[in-house]
Amino acid sequence: MQRLTAESVTLGYDQRVIAENLSVEIPDHSFTVIVGPNACGKSTLLRALSRMLKPARGRVLLDGETIHSLPAKKVARTLGLLPQSSIAPEGITVADLVARGRYPHQGLLRQWSPEDERIVEESMASTGIGALGDRYVDELSGGQRQRVWIAMALAQQTPLLLLDEPTTYLDIQHQIDVLDLCAELHETQGRTLVAVLHDLNHAARYATHLIAMREGEIIAEGAPGEIVTAELVERVFGLRCQVIPDPETGTPLVIPAARKRGARVAGAVPVAGGA
Amino acid sequence: MAVAALVLVCLASIAIGAKGLPLADVWHGLFHYAGSGDDVLVRKVRIPRTVLGLIVGAALGLAGAVMQALTRNPLAEPGLLGVNAGASAAVVSAISFFGVTSLTGYVWFAFAGAAIVSVAVYLLGGSRSANPVRLALAGTAVTAALYGYVNAVQLLDSAALDRLRFWTVGSLASANMETVGKVWPFIALGVLLTLLIARPLNALEMGDDTARSLGAHLTRTRVLAMLAVTLLCGAATAACGPIVFIGLMIPHLVRAITGPDMRWILPYAAVLSPVLLLGADVVGRVVARPSELQVGIVTALLGGPVFIHLVRRKRMSQL
Numbered sequence: 001m002q003r004l005t006a007e008s009v010t011l012g013y014d015q016r017v018i019a020e021n022l023s024v025e026i027p028d029h030s031f032t033v034i035v036g037p038n039a040c041g042k043s044t045l046l047r048a049l050s051r052m053l054k055p056a057r058g059r060v061l062l063d064g065e066t067i068h069s070l071p072a073k074k075v076a077r078t079l080g081l082l083p084q085s086s087i088a089p090e091g092i093t094v095a096d097l098v099a100r101g102r103y104p105h106q107g108l109l110r111q112w113s114p115e116d117e118r119i120v121e122e123s124m125a126s127t128g129i130g131a132l133g134d135r136y137v138d139e140l141s142g143g144q145r146q147r148v149w150i151a152m153a154l155a156q157q158t159p160l161l162l163l164d165e166p167t168t169y170l171d172i173q174h175q176i177d178v179l180d181l182c183a184e185l186h187e188t189q190g191r192t193l194v195a196v197l198h199d200l201n202h203a204a205r206y207a208t209h210l211i212a213m214r215e216g217e218i219i220a221e222g223a224p225g226e227i228v229t230a231e232l233v234e235r236v237f238g239l240r241c242q243v244i245p246d247p248e249t250g251t252p253l254v255i256p257a258a259r260k261r262g263a264r265v266a267g268a269v270p271v272a273g274g275a
Numbered sequence: 276m277a278v279a280a281l282v283l284v285c286l287a288s289i290a291i292g293a294k295g296l297p298l299a300d301v302w303h304g305l306f307h308y309a310g311s312g313d314d315v316l317v318r319k320v321r322i323p324r325t326v327l328g329l330i331v332g333a334a335l336g337l338a339g340a341v342m343q344a345l346t347r348n349p350l351a352e353p354g355l356l357g358v359n360a361g362a363s364a365a366v367v368s369a370i371s372f373f374g375v376t377s378l379t380g381y382v383w384f385a386f387a388g389a390a391i392v393s394v395a396v397y398l399l400g401g402s403r404s405a406n407p408v409r410l411a412l413a414g415t416a417v418t419a420a421l422y423g424y425v426n427a428v429q430l431l432d433s434a435a436l437d438r439l440r441f442w443t444v445g446s447l448a449s450a451n452m453e454t455v456g457k458v459w460p461f462i463a464l465g466v467l468l469t470l471l472i473a474r475p476l477n478a479l480e481m482g483d484d485t486a487r488s489l490g491a492h493l494t495r496t497r498v499l500a501m502l503a504v505t506l507l508c509g510a511a512t513a514a515c516g517p518i519v520f521i522g523l524m525i526p527h528l529v530r531a532i533t534g535p536d537m538r539w540i541l542p543y544a545a546v547l548s549p550v551l552l553l554g555a556d557v558v559g560r561v562v563a564r565p566s567e568l569q570v571g572i573v574t575a576l577l578g579g580p581v582f583i584h585l586v587r588r589k590r591m592s593q594l
Contacts, residue, residue, distance in 0.1 A: 052484055076490025083484030087347065089477075089535035096536065103478055104490035108471075156489065 001064065002028050003192070004049060004079070004160055009058035011044050011216075018044045019216030021058070026160075026209075031186040031193045033203040036213035037237050042196045043084070043164055045213070049194065050081040050162045076104035080158035084165050086149055088137040094148050095133035098124055101155030123154040126189075127181060143174030150181065161185075163195040167202070175199075179206050200237070204228050204252045212236045228252035277546045281329075288325040288553045289317065292560050319451070327450040327458075328553040328570075331515050334462045334507040336548025337469050339522020340529070340540050344476040345500045348410055349527070349585060353389075353508040354519030354578075356414035359445075360421040361392025362512035367425045371432045378457050378513065386461075386509035392417060393501060445518030445571030447556050458510040465506035466545065472499050473537040480535070518571045520578020521548050527585065551577075 004026040011019045019041040026032050026049070034042040047053040048060055051067050060067045067075060080101075088097060101123065102116045124130045127147045132140070137148055146166060153161055163182065167175040183206050186193050197203045203210060204224040211221045214236045220227045233241050233254055240257040247253075290301045296313055303309070304317025335353060342351035342358075353359050365388025369375040375384065396417050400410035478491035486493060511518070525548040526540060533539035552570065555577060559568035 050488060052487060071490075072487070072492055073490035076488065081484065081488035083482065083488065085482060086485040087480065087482045089480045090349075091530065092535045096534065100477060100481070100489070103474065106474070153488075 002026055003063050004194075005061045006045070006049060006055075007058050007061060009048055009055035009060060011041065011048050011053060011055055013044075013053075017056075017216075022216065022218065023058075024049075024211065024218060024221075026192060026194055029186075029190055029192055030209040031183065031207055032195070032209040032211060033207035034194070034196045034211045034213060035198075035200055035203045035236075036219075040213045041216040042211075042213050046081075046162055046164050046194065046196050050079060051075055052081065052083075073104045073107075076156065076158070078158055079160040079162065080153040080156040082149055082153045082161070082163040082166055084168065088145070088148075090138065092137050093133065094129060094135050094137055094140070094151075095120065095124070097137055097148055098129075098151045098155050101152040104156060119157060120155050123151040126154065126185070127151040141174075142170050143177055146170060146174070146178055147181065150178070154185070158191075160192045160194070163193065165196050165198060167197065167199070175202065182206065200228075200233070200254050201246075204254070205246060205249055224252055225250075228254070277543060277550070280550050281546050284550045284553045284557070285325050285329065287557050288328060289321045291557050292316075292321060323452045323455055324447050324450040324556070325553060326452075326455050327514060328447050328556055329549045330455065330459055330462050331447070331511045331518070332521060332549030332552030333545040334465060334511040335518060335521040335552070336525040336544040337466060337541060338504045338507040338511075339548075340526040340537070340544045341469050341472075341476065341500050341504055342522065343526050344480055344537055344540075345497065345504075346410060347480060350408075350411045350523070350582075352520065352523035353504065354517065354521075355411055355418075355523060355582075357392045357396050357417040357421065358389045358504065358508045359512050359517035359519065360418040360425075361388040361390075361395075362386075362509050363517045364388055364421040364425055365391075366513060367428050371428050378454055382458065382461065382510060382513040385513035386505055389509040389512065390501075390505045392421070393504065444569045445512075445516040445574075446569035447515055447552075448567060448569065450515075454514050458514045461506050461510035465503045465510065468499055468503035468506070469541055472496050472503070473541055476500065476537045477535075480537075516571060518552070518574055520574045520581065521552055523585075524578055524581050525551060527581075 002025045006022060006024045008021045008023050009019070010017060010021060022045065024045065034045060036042045044053065048055055051060070054068055062070065062075065062078060099116070099120050102112075102120065105116070106112070121130070124133060127150050129144065129147050129151055132144065132148075137145060140148065150166070166178050166182070170178065179202055182193055182195065185191055186208075207224050209221065210224045210227060212219045212227065212232060219236050220232055228243060230241055230243050233239055233243065242255045242257070243252045244255060245251070245253065289305070290296070290298060296316070300313045301317055304314040308314050308318055338353045338358075339351070342353065342356065343349060345351070362385035365384040366381045369381060369384040375381060396410065396413045399413035399417065475486075475491045475496040478486040478489050479493065479496055483493060525544050529540050529543040529547060533543055552574070555573040556570040559570050559573040562568055
């Protein structure tokens with residue numbers, strides 16, 4: 001039995017059902033990535049797994065117990081979430097923001113300790129922001145800011161870390177930067193990572209376990225090398241494509257089909273009505 | 276330094292008044308009380324007034340800091356969001372229609388008024404999708420309507436006019452130890468509550484999802500925070516009438532000193548708010564000698580420009 005699982009959950013907001021009777025297991029120590037077209041329910045599933053959304057039916061289990069009946073702080077010491085949008089309080093420094101990740105480990109009687117201090121420093125070092133401690137979060141670039149939020153989630157010291165579209169709004173180099181960081185955290189610290197990603201090629205390159213969703217259902221799951229095929233991409237995304245080995249990593253690389261054959265030499269084709 | 280400023284302004288509040296007393300006489304009243312007219316003035320008027328200013332100032336400053344954190348809105352303030360207006364409208368109704376005359380009676384009406392209006396403004400401001408500007412607009416509209424009501428009651432009930440005037444503009448002038456004795460337990464409870472929720476408020480400021488993923492209890496924190504604000508504003512308004520802008524100015528000033536950690540903001544706000552309130556009260560006593568300007572008017576005069584500055588400094592989208 002894996003640590004984090006969903007048992008035939010029905011998910012939705014108000015009356016709108018997003019997914020019905022969905023079951024999923026997150027393999028321990030995996031870097032699991034959930035992909036699928038917009039509105040397929042991938043973020044909704046992640047929210048349910050992270051206790052943000054209560055299933056209408058079914059249950060999410062963390063270490064064999066229903067996640068919604070566990071004390072909030074206990075969950076927060078086991079499972080961390082990097083939500084899509086977080087707000088940095090105005091005028092907060094990087095070190096102070098990262099330190100807020102220690103929240104679930106503190107209480108009225110247990111205040112700030114040298115142990116907390118050490119963990120905050122380690123979290124900042126492992127996300128490569130060790131030198132930015134005294135800078136204001138407002139001053140940082142988007143990529144640096146995302147590292148700060150990841151450092152905060154790391155300081156929470158949870159064996160499981162969930163990330164909801166951690167690369168959205170970032171430039172391509174920062175996207176790769178953040179994903180490399182995630183892969184490193186997964187490999188060196190043995191944490192279980194679950195991320196929702198938009199880019200199928202990023203997912204195929206970084207995931208050790210891939211979950212492909214469409215219209216609230218899981219279409220396929222497994223190692224990217226085994227499940228990512230042209231047929232699957234067409235079924236999940238409705239996109240005609242070729243799948244070739246990534247020249248860098250050998251993982252599947254999805255090349256969308258051209259609009260029409262020979263389009264890449266479109267410049268040479270006479271344009272109708274042209275002189 | 277903040278504490279030194281507080282001590283200084285307390286001394287000024289005792290020493291300076293509409294009636295110019297030489298310092299020697301003030302000293303005499305404080306330490307060699309003999310029952311002379313001036314001694315009575317110091318003991319029975321200025322000291323209670325200063326003590327009341329202290330606790331009411333702290334209450335308003337803390338309420339403002341909590342509201343700003345809770346709504347993630349730099350313009351949130353008990354005066355601006357109509358909480359104080361709600362409390363005064365309730366008190367005015369109590370006096371005029373229910374014949375309530377004791378402060379103990381006012382306090383409960385003030386609590387009810389403050390609580391109803393905070394919920395109403397929150398709903399009018401778009402509840403979950405509330406943005407700072409909508410919330411401030413809703414607060415302003417509700418405040419205007421409530422003061423219209425308060426004024427109407429005053430005009431219609433000429434017998435009660437004098438007692439009511441106090442409730443349109445905040446004032447410390449009628450302070451006595453009895454008032455202090457009646458409101459301090461409520462304010463103390465409110466202060467205790469705000470200190471207990473300082474850490475969860477820190478978490479809440481980072482957005483609902485982040486707060487929840489850190490293990491903070493959103494609903495519990497919000498309810499306790501609203502309870503604290505109601506206690507603080509209700510008690511303060513019951514004792515002095517509505518005083519605006521203290522809760523807006525002080526938390527901003529404090530943030531500039533301490534940064535965004537509520538565990539520092541709250542104690543600083545509790546110390547510096549009475550400095551502003553008592554300072555404004557002293558100014559009000561001096562500028563219109565031998566009469567007095569009510570402290571509510573002075574804080575409004577000081578606070579207006581600060582409010583405009585805040586709105587102008589930030590682009591509205593950032594608010």
